[in-house]
Amino acid sequence: MTDQALEMHIPRKGLAMVLTAVERRLPPPAAGEVRVAIEAVGVAYADIMMRQGVYAGHKPPITPGYDLVGRVEAIGPGVKDLAIGQRVAGITVFGSYATRRNVAAQWLVPAPEGVDAGRLVAAVLNGVTAWQMLHRIANPAPGEWVLVHGAGGGVGGLLLDMARIAGVRAIGTASGGKADAVAQRGGEPIDYAREDVVARAMALSGGGVAAAFDHLGGKHFKTVSMPALRPGGVGVFYGAYDVSRGGKVNPLAVADLLLNARFSSLGLFAKGQGVVAYSSEPWRDGRPSAYQNDLATVLKLVADGVVTPEVGATYPLRAAAEAHRALEARAVTGKIVLLND
Numbered sequence: 075m076t077d078q079a080l081e082m083h084i085p086r087k088g089l090a091m092v093l094t095a096v097e098r099r100l101p102p103p104a105a106g107e108v109r110v111a112i113e114a115v116g117v118a119y120a121d122i123m124m125r126q127g128v129y130a131g132h133k134p135p136i137t138p139g140y141d142l143v144g145r146v147e148a149i150g151p152g153v154k155d156l157a158i159g160q161r162v163a164g165i166t167v168f169g170s171y172a173t174r175r176n177v178a179a180q181w182l183v184p185a186p187e188g189v190d191a192g193r194l195v196a197a198v199l200n201g202v203t204a205w206q207m208l209h210r211i212a213n214p215a216p217g218e219w220v221l222v223h224g225a226g227g228g229v230g231g232l233l234l235d236m237a238r239i240a241g242v243r244a245i246g247t248a249s250g251g252k253a254d255a256v257a258q259r260g261g262e263p264i265d266y267a268r269e270d271v272v273a274r275a276m277a278l279s280g281g282g283v284a285a286a287f288d289h290l291g292g293k294h295f296k297t298v299s300m301p302a303l304r305p306g307g308v309g310v311f312y313g314a315y316d317v318s319r320g321g322k323v324n325p326l327a328v329a330d331l332l333l334n335a336r337f338s339s340l341g342l343f344a345k346g347q348g349v350v351a352y353s354s355e356p357w358r359d360g361r362p363s364a365y366q367n368d369l370a371t372v373l374k375l376v377a378d379g380v381v382t383p384e385v386g387a388t389y390p391l392r393a394a395a396e397a398h399r400a401l402e403a404r405a406v407t408g409k410i411v412l413l414n415d
């Protein structure tokens with residue numbers, strides 16, 4: 075076993091070209107850590123926001139890498155539940171654009187064998203996000219309706235799968251070309267560019283949805299997601315999708331998020347409605363057993379073929395800059411994944 079690692083590092087904020095290959099010698103795993111030889115790492119919008127210096131709490135210099143699938147190579151003191159050679163998966167938030175790394179064991183769960191590593195990693199961050207928003211925050215009853223924005227995308231597609239298997243009815247907004255993909259996952263498609271989303275959601279659900287999952291935030295959350303709720307419903311805000319569009323920070327999208335961040339608690343009280351902001355990192359760290367249970371559940375659903383994450387493109391680790399450009403250009407449908415040999 076070697077302790078040499080190659081990382082794709084972001085030394086300073088900038089365009090994708092700043093991603094730089096760096097060789098490092100890893101220390102032995104510390105107490106509570108394991109060394110993981112990484113098979114696959116997801117490329118996330120958060121990585122781009124980190125590179126651009128607009129991701130709260132994680133700014134350059136940084137090695138990105140929000141989630142991983144790999145194999146345990148070495149075990150630090152005090153780690154009891156993982157074995158050398160075991161396949162694992164987890165949310166790391168940063169640091170996994172690498173051939174190997176040391177990771178806190180509590181962020182990892184055993185991962186199924188016999189499933190393509192890219193497909194598995196496509197369900198780690200996105201799958202935990204979808205599962206926790208649906209089941210731990212919204213918790214709709216079978217037969218109730220939810221509104222899933224970006225239903226042709228990574229998190230949105232998994233939300234449709236998870237709603238379907240829970241007997242929850244889903245409306246999915248997407249551009250027109252993705253309507254078939256939404257319907258195949260059991261969603262009722264709405265073309266957000268051509269249709270009145272609130273009116274259609276109200277009509278389909280018979281008076282409003284139990285939950286709306288919104289990856290855009292700002293005015294969209296206020297004027298589309300919240301008005302589509304029934305009394306007692308919850309709006310879940312989980313992304314700033316337009317902020318990193320096109321390779322540069324979009325100042326209009328930032329201003330929109332800031333201007334539309336306030337809600338009247340009395341207005342919400344009158345309708346018994348909720349506004350929740352979901353973020354996977356505080357959930358992982360604040361409720362670790364929920365995180366571990368939910369990630370294990372999601373991985374099993376993928377292994378059983380019930381949940382079907384889509385991999386849009388794979389790149390070798392060293393081509394991380396190319397992968398960032400593809401994500402920024404919104405050029406790929408499906409998760410972009412970096413693979414090690």
Ligand SMILES: NC(=O)c1ccc[n+]([C@@H]2O[C@H](COP(=O)([O-])OP(=O)(O)OC[C@H]3O[C@@H](n4cnc5c(N)ncnc54)[C@H](OP(=O)(O)O)[C@@H]3O)[C@@H](O)[C@H]2O)c1
Nearest residue numbers: 119203224226227228229248249289312313314315353354
């Ligand atoms: N909070 C968390 O822990 C967490 C975890 C994972 C991801 N996220 C965030 O969630 C967001 C989505 O991630 P993802 O991986 O699912 O992205 P993705 O695969 O690119 O999917 C996003 C989808 O949104 C659609 N879309 C764009 N504008 C829209 C609009 N106005 N209305 C409805 N749909 C629209 C896009 O395609 P079409 O326009 O062609 O339909 C695309 O299919 C990102 O901002 C990401 O950072 C947050």
